Amino acid sequence: MTVTAPAGARPRSRVAAARRRPGAWRLSDSIELAAAAASSYVLTWLIFGRLMPFTVQPAGFAICWYALFLGAYWGVARDSSGPVVARDRIMAVLISTGAGLALAPLLLVIGYVVYRGLSSLRPGFLLETMQLTGPLQPATEGGGMHSILGTIEQVGIAALISVPLGILTAVYLNEVKGPIAAPARLVASAMTALPSVVAGLFVYALLIVRLRWGFSGFAGSLALAILMLPTVTIAAEQVLRIVPGSLREAALALGGPEWRAVALVVLPTARTGLITAVILGTARIIGETAPMMLTAVGTKILNPNPFGGIQDDLPLFVYHQIRAPQDTSVDRAWAGSLVLLILVLLLFLLARAGGQGGRRSGKGTRR
Amino acid sequence: MTADTQVTDTTDAPGPAGGTLDAVGVSAWFGQRKVLEQVDIVMNSGEVTALIGPSGCGKSTFLRILNRMHELVPAATLAGSVLLDGEDVYGTALALTEVRRRIGMVFQKPNPFPAMSIADNVTAGLKLTGRRPADREALVEECLRRASLWDEVRGRLTAPAGGLSGGQQQRLCIARSLAVRPDVLLMDEPCSALDPTSTRRVEETIGELKEQVTIVIVTHNMQQAQRVSQRCAFFLAEEDSPGRVVEQGPTEQVFQHPEDPRTADYVNGRFG
Ligand SMILES: Nc1ncnc2c1ncn2[C@@H]1O[C@H](COP(=O)(O)OP(=O)(O)OP(=O)(O)O)[C@@H](O)[C@H]1O
Ligand SMILES: [Mg+2]
Numbered sequence: 001m002t003v004t005a006p007a008g009a010r011p012r013s014r015v016a017a018a019r020r021r022p023g024a025w026r027l028s029d030s031i032e033l034a035a036a037a038a039s040s041y042v043l044t045w046l047i048f049g050r051l052m053p054f055t056v057q058p059a060g061f062a063i064c065w066y067a068l069f070l071g072a073y074w075g076v077a078r079d080s081s082g083p084v085v086a087r088d089r090i091m092a093v094l095i096s097t098g099a100g101l102a103l104a105p106l107l108l109v110i111g112y113v114v115y116r117g118l119s120s121l122r123p124g125f126l127l128e129t130m131q132l133t134g135p136l137q138p139a140t141e142g143g144g145m146h147s148i149l150g151t152i153e154q155v156g157i158a159a160l161i162s163v164p165l166g167i168l169t170a171v172y173l174n175e176v177k178g179p180i181a182a183p184a185r186l187v188a189s190a191m192t193a194l195p196s197v198v199a200g201l202f203v204y205a206l207l208i209v210r211l212r213w214g215f216s217g218f219a220g221s222l223a224l225a226i227l228m229l230p231t232v233t234i235a236a237e238q239v240l241r242i243v244p245g246s247l248r249e250a251a252l253a254l255g256g257p258e259w260r261a262v263a264l265v266v267l268p269t270a271r272t273g274l275i276t277a278v279i280l281g282t283a284r285i286i287g288e289t290a291p292m293m294l295t296a297v298g299t300k301i302l303n304p305n306p307f308g309g310i311q312d313d314l315p316l317f318v319y320h321q322i323r324a325p326q327d328t329s330v331d332r333a334w335a336g337s338l339v340l341l342i343l344v345l346l347l348f349l350l351a352r353a354g355g356q357g358g359r360r361s362g363k364g365t366r367r
Numbered sequence: 368m369t370a371d372t373q374v375t376d377t378t379d380a381p382g383p384a385g386g387t388l389d390a391v392g393v394s395a396w397f398g399q400r401k402v403l404e405q406v407d408i409v410m411n412s413g414e415v416t417a418l419i420g421p422s423g424c425g426k427s428t429f430l431r432i433l434n435r436m437h438e439l440v441p442a443a444t445l446a447g448s449v450l451l452d453g454e455d456v457y458g459t460a461l462a463l464t465e466v467r468r469r470i471g472m473v474f475q476k477p478n479p480f481p482a483m484s485i486a487d488n489v490t491a492g493l494k495l496t497g498r499r500p501a502d503r504e505a506l507v508e509e510c511l512r513r514a515s516l517w518d519e520v521r522g523r524l525t526a527p528a529g530g531l532s533g534g535q536q537q538r539l540c541i542a543r544s545l546a547v548r549p550d551v552l553l554m555d556e557p558c559s560a561l562d563p564t565s566t567r568r569v570e571e572t573i574g575e576l577k578e579q580v581t582i583v584i585v586t587h588n589m590q591q592a593q594r595v596s597q598r599c600a601f602f603l604a605e606e607d608s609p610g611r612v613v614e615q616g617p618t619e620q621v622f623q624h625p626e627d628p629r630t631a632d633y634v635n636g637r638f639g
Pocket of ligand 1: 397402421422423424425426427428429440475
């Protein structure tokens with residue numbers, strides 16, 4: 001070793017260096033974090049539990065703990081890895097705290113729904129209807145099978161209408177760039193802010209009353225499709241816009257007509273983003289109550305036919321149950337909310353899996 | 368292998384191998400700005416034509432006019448005509464997609480389709496033109512071999528094309544344009560992202576292909592122009608004026624005995 005070598009330099013060794021991933025999180029990092037958290041907790045407890053003559057609110061305790069924790073963690077990280085890494089770690093902690101605070105309301109809502117819903121959710125809920133259940137029976141009697149089926153049918157039909165239409169509109173706006181693209185984009189953007197009750201009112205006044213269709217799940221689906229279409233269109237257009245123009249040029253230079261270039265190159269490239277657009281659109285409508293009251297109305301009886309007669313769905317189920325005076329009904333409403341949440345989660349996972357699976361086989365030699 | 372492909376070629380390509388491309392009085396504008404003026408070049412079948420000239424003189428624009436890619440730019444206009452075996456590619460007798468299929472193009476920047484596998488990229492042109500390859504595997508192998516990419520990717524044909532290096536992507540793009548069996552192949556600096564070995568292999572490929580495909584290549588590499596091309600055209604855009612062809616002729620003559628002093632300066636690296 002030469003004299004001028006910086007501290008820590010060592011002679012070149014012939015032993016193969018261990019494989020590593022720069023910046024990866026190691027066990028010692030977790031121990032440092034845990035130790036800093038534990039020691040600052042003990043210190044806080046010492047201050048407020050032993051030294052101070054008074055006790056503080058839990059919030060004050062938490063804030064003090066957090067401040068001490070930051071200091072302790074900075075010290076530990078600096079001692080083990082130097083000030084650069086320590087600053088990095090503190091920023092990571094601050095950013096994680098911010099993310100945690102932003103997520104907290106969401107987690108609280110989900111947690112409360114799960115807590116309330118689980119207490120009265122039984123397997124029977126998925127298999128029974130409210131047809132034979134009286135107001136005084138316990139929450140474990142009856143179920144929301146008719147509502148689950150209604151939601152699946154109504155949202156499914158709405159998606160069948162608005163997903164192809166929305167993606168075609170997005171293709172028109174961004175690929176065809178036809179003469180009415182600008183006004184169409186304006187209308188679509190404005191319609192994303194359409195109050196849902198107005199969509200319901202429109203279907204009610206025009207189709208149900210004027211054209212004498214009568215109430216049905218399908219009428220509700222149309223109201224939902226009106227709400228879903230602009231969301232899917234705008235989201236899909238944003239996604240298509242980031243597909244590089246050089247790919248379109250490559251497809252056209254091979255002699256493909258424009259529709260094939262869109263179908264075989266542009267849309268597959270944007271696949272994951274388009275699936276997100278569909279999820280966004282579905283999320284927009286799956287919890288809608290107001291337009292459904294005007295169109296599908298809601299019922300306690302199973303009606304599997306979305307095209308004739310009133311039909312229930314989960315938002316309507318929750319709405320009707322929670323307005324009933326009995327506690328048992330309120331419990332059932334929470335169970336309904338939980339099922340709705342689970343349904344959304346399932347849809348989300350299904351769409352994700354579809355995106356990934358399709359992508360994998362798209363990469364393979366399928367054709 | 369070359370003999371094989373020539374046999375299969377005759378079933379696909381109409382007429383004789385390769386096509387003669389004849390640009391007559393071509394000018395081009397982007398909006399109000401004129402970037403090309405009165406370009407006349409004949410690109411014979413069986414020959415490689417090199418386009419050389421400093422950056423921004425309109426070589427890519429000229430190339431894109433030849434296979435009607437120029438009109439994809441919204442404000443772009445042009446004058447003059449381009450004849451493919453005597454037929455005007457801007458006329459009514461030839462469909463736009465037919466022109467682009469018969470006159471293939473390799474772009475300055477590699478642009479493989481990221482959502483497709485390597486093999487799917489090679490056959491993408493067939494799918495895009497609504498045709499099916501008779502023997503897909505053989506076609507993929509043949510095109511990848513011609514683009515000198517086969518040995519590097521033979522074990523991962525189903526892997527996504529985005530995972531290739533920049534130079535590999537460019538060779539994949541060359542393979543992709545060969546798969547549709549064009550009559551003419553336009554190459555816009557195809558080797559600018561390649562290492563010397565791949566460059567030499569692509570140059571060899573160009574040499575093999577020129578019997579079957581008419582090749583027009585833009586290059587900034589003077590040695591490459593001399594190695595691969597039989598004819599050469601020197602483009603130049605002088606200050607505030609559109610690009611023109613200053614000199615053209617057999618490559619040998621343009622490089623050894625240029626008539627115009629500006630050509631002599633450029634090919635000897637004494638420019639600007
Ligand atoms: N899409 C476009 N819109 C407006 N002007 C353009 C466009 N494409 C090219 N130009 C202009 O046209 C002229 C010729 O460009 P071109 O791309 O043909 O040059 P080039 O000879 O290929 O240069 P290089 O060797 O750098 O690729 C340039 O002055 C350029 O600024
Ligand atoms: Mg160029």
